[in-house]
Amino acid sequence: MQWLRSLIARSPRRALVLGKTLFLAGAIxxxxxxxARASLVALNTDRAEARQPALHTLAEAWPQYPTWLVPEGPVGFGIAAVLVLVGMGVTSLAESARRKQKR
Structure with missing residues (x-):
């Protein structure tokens, strides 16, 4: 953890940008x-009315789009949550290093 603080202290502006980028990526x-889940539920509602089998994944509903980018299970949501948390942590450390540097 000390190496991360020293790295951030050397260039707090870059660390701030990195932290905000990680946070934004996870949030997106x-x-x-x-x-995507809401649209899949709406699509399955229409399919149920037409007495067609339900779709379980986004890749089944939209095979022409790169749906591997969208987290659908616990692992995907876990990775996105880790991105958000790491981004928040790096941003917080960069803000404190920036305040110390201004003094």
Whole structure:
């Protein structure tokens, strides 16, 4: 942990940008998954009315799009959550290093 603090202390601005980027990437993944799941539920509602079998994954519903980017299971959501948490941590450490540097 000390090596991370010293690395951030050397260039707090870069660390701040990195932290915000990681946070934003994780948040976009989570929001994308929420909206994708909502659209899949709506699609399955229409399919149920037409007496067709339900679709279980996004790849079944939209095979022409790269749906591997969207987290669908616990592992994908875990990775996105780790990105958010790491981004928040790095941003927090960079902000404190930046304040110390300004003094």
């Amino acid at each position: 993944l989570i929001l994308g998954a929420v909206f």
